[in-house]
Amino acid sequence: MRRSTGVLVGAALVVCVLAVGAVAVRAHDGGAPARWTDQRTEQVGPWRVAREAFAVDDRRTGGPRVLLPNSAGCFTGFGAGGLSGGYWFASGACTTIGVVEPAGAGDDAVLAVGSEYEGAYLAVTGHHVLGNRHGTPEDWRQVAGIAPGAGPGPGDGGGPVPLTIAGPGYVAVGQRDGRAVAWLSTDGKSWRTVVLPPPPGATETHVTAVAEAPAAPLVAIGTSTGPNATSQVTAWVSTDDGRSWRPHPVPGLDGAPQVRVLLNDGRRFFALGGTSGDVRAPALVLTSTDGRTWQRDDTAATAGVRMIRAATSLPGGEMLAVAGSGEGRNTGDNRECASAWLVTRPSGEWTREDLGCAGVPTVVAGLASGPIVAVHGTTLFLRQPHLAPPPEQSVW
Numbered sequence: 089m090r091r092s093t094g095v096l097v098g099a100a101l102v103v104c105v106l107a108v109g110a111v112a113v114r115a116h117d118g119g120a121p122a123r124w125t126d127q128r129t130e131q132v133g134p135w136r137v138a139r140e141a142f143a144v145d146d147r148r149t150g151g152p153r154v155l156l157p158n159s160a161g162c163f164t165g166f167g168a169g170g171l172s173g174g175y176w177f178a179s180g181a182c183t184t185i186g187v188v189e190p191a192g193a194g195d196d197a198v199l200a201v202g203s204e205y206e207g208a209y210l211a212v213t214g215h216h217v218l219g220n221r222h223g224t225p226e227d228w229r230q231v232a233g234i235a236p237g238a239g240p241g242p243g244d245g246g247g248p249v250p251l252t253i254a255g256p257g258y259v260a261v262g263q264r265d266g267r268a269v270a271w272l273s274t275d276g277k278s279w280r281t282v283v284l285p286p287p288p289g290a291t292e293t294h295v296t297a298v299a300e301a302p303a304a305p306l307v308a309i310g311t312s313t314g315p316n317a318t319s320q321v322t323a324w325v326s327t328d329d330g331r332s333w334r335p336h337p338v339p340g341l342d343g344a345p346q347v348r349v350l351l352n353d354g355r356r357f358f359a360l361g362g363t364s365g366d367v368r369a370p371a372l373v374l375t376s377t378d379g380r381t382w383q384r385d386d387t388a389a390t391a392g393v394r395m396i397r398a399a400t401s402l403p404g405g406e407m408l409a410v411a412g413s414g415e416g417r418n419t420g421d422n423r424e425c426a427s428a429w430l431v432t433r434p435s436g437e438w439t440r441e442d443l444g445c446a447g448v449p450t451v452v453a454g455l456a457s458g459p460i461v462a463v464h465g466t467t468l469f470l471r472q473p474h475l476a477p478p479p480e481q482s483v484w
Contacts, residue, residue, distance in 0.1 A: 132444040134471050135428070139446060141468035142176050143187050144169045151465040152176060153247040155453035156203045159223035163453060163461055164188075166201045166211060166248060173198040173213060177225045182459050182470060190218050190228030199241030200260045200271075202251040210258065210276045212239050217276050232277035239279045240271040250298045254306045255329030261298045261308050268295035268310055272330050284324045287312050287335045293322065297350035299357060306330055307379035309350050309359050312337065319344045321359070325379040338374060338382045345372050349399045353407060353433075360409060362395025367412050367448075371396050391438040393429055398462065402454040407431040410449045410462060413442070422447040422465055443469060 129138040142165065144150025152165030152174070162178035165185075172195035175188040196213035203209055209220040212234065219231040240260035243249035249262035249271075257274035261284075268284040286293045295310035306326040311319045312335070321338040347361040359374040359382070371393035373385040388396070388409075399409035413425040426443040443449070447464035454460050458473035 130444060133441050135441065135443055136470045136472075137444050137446050138183075138468045138470075139422075140466050141185060142174075142463070142466045143185075144174060144466055145172070147466055150174060152463050153198075153451060154201050155451050155461060155463065156201070156209060157223075157453070157455055161455065161457040162459070163455060164209065164223065165463065166198045168197060168247070172196065175211075178461075181472070182455070182461060185468070186225065188225045188228070190220075192216055192230030193218060193228070197242060198248050199239065199243075200249050200251045202253060202258055202260075212241070212260075212276070212279075219276070234277070234279075239273075250296070252298050252300050252306075254300050254326075257329070259298060259300075259306065259330040261295045263294060266292045268293035268308070268324070270295075270298075270308065270326075270330050270333070282330065282333070284308065284333045285335055287320070287322055287337045289314050290320075290322075290335075291315055295324070296347055297359075299350040299352050301352035301354065301357070304352065304357075304377075305379055307350065307357055307376075308333070309347050311345075311347070321345050321347055321374070321382075323359070323376070323379050323382065336380045336382075340384070341372070346395070347372070347374075348395070348397055349409075351399060351401050351407065353401050353405050355405075358399075358407065360396040360399050363389070367395045367397070368414055369395050371409075371411065385436075387436055388429070388431075388438050391429075391440070393427075393438055396429075397448050398450055398452045400452045400454045400460070402460070403456060403458075405433045408452060408454060408460055410443065410452055412448045415445075422467065424448050426464075428452075428462070428469075428471075441471075 142151050150169050151167055153167035155163045155165055158164040160179040162182040165176040167174045176185050177188050178185045196215050200212040211218040217231040220227045241249045243262050249260050251260040260271045270282045271279045273279045290312035292313040295308050298308040300306045308324045312322040313319050323336045324333040326333045343364045345363055346365050347359045349360040351358045357376045361372045362369040363372050370389035373388045374382045376382045394411045396409045396411050409429045413427040415425045423445055424447050425445040426448040428441040428443050430439045446467045449462035449464045452462035460471040462469040
């Protein structure tokens with residue numbers, strides 16, 4: 089992105105009051121506005137929803153694809169500003185969002201991004217590896233150059249591929265030439281590719297997520313396809329930090345199940361998605377303690393949860409997932425109606441919260457400071473902890 093602009097969406101920062109609220113787009117350093125955008129912000133239950141909360145060059149393709157905690161107690165977003173990479177830094181009550189242009193990033197798309205500890209990042213682009221030790225907007229530096237195709241990505245839809253920390257380095261997963269692969273690096277500068285072996289009889293493999301946890305193996309999950317085009321959920325397990333993997337197909341799942349998310353709550357792995365490729369299909373929830381043997385949990389489907397598009401673990405062992413509600417408008421666009429589902433421990437009960445009709449978030453994150461943030465395109469969904477119901481006439 090070439091602009092250094094941001095969005096101010098807090099009540100104390102609104103400078104033009106409309107009946108439905110207003111949002112000002114300003115430079116991150118507080119300079120003169122690059123452009124002004126009047127838009128609707130609304131309160132939907134405990135969630136505040138702001139459209140066009142992220143300044144981008146192309147609203148059709150731009151917006152964060154990954155959210156990570158930052159040094160301000162909020163989040164940094166990574167994704168696409170249009171044809172180039174996009175970086176956004178949130179501060180204050182997570183409602184002040186500025187565009188960041190890391191030195192040396194150029195116009196390259198973000199192919200993989202990870203956080204080694206809270207507030208420190210590693211971002212891999214098409215030609216460079218960027219590092220940020222403290223998570224501040226000014227702390228980005230170019231760590232190394234990278235030859236095109238020598239590192240991770242790109243992922244589905246051109247976005248960043250999943251990346252995690254394992255042992256002494258980084259592990260990212262994705263596809264190359266119809267095969268599921270992992271990219272390994274000890275320093276983020278040089279990467280080597282490891283093919284995830286297919287189950288017997290599989291002709292194609294696809295990996296969508298990877299997760300690690302203390303005292304647990306490294307687990308990746310996706311699907312494998314046989315010669316008759318049947319799809320089977322498949323997990324891959326590594327006990328040597330990604331250097332070698334073993335496939336573990338999950339039996340007993342009919343149709344064409346899809347897994348979108350893999351989490352670990354400190355006790356178990358959760359693989360989340362849908363019972364088919366239709367976003368209106370019932371949710372699919374699989375659990376495992378070791379990544380090898382999986383159990384199906386139909387509690388979510390029974391509660392009416394549809395395909396889970398994104399999810400995050402929350403402090404205290406709870407989990408929050410987002411899905412389409414099946415109500416109202418067309419699926420897949422920025423008018424689709426959505427629901428958030430809070431999963432509580434130890435009951436495992438799924439409780440629904442309405443997110444309105446501004447699209448279904450594709451990424452969600454629970455921050456240590458308490459807020460939950462989610463994004464669909466350039467729309468921000470924000471849930472403060474213990475947020476009181478707003479007055480009838482209020483402005484965000």
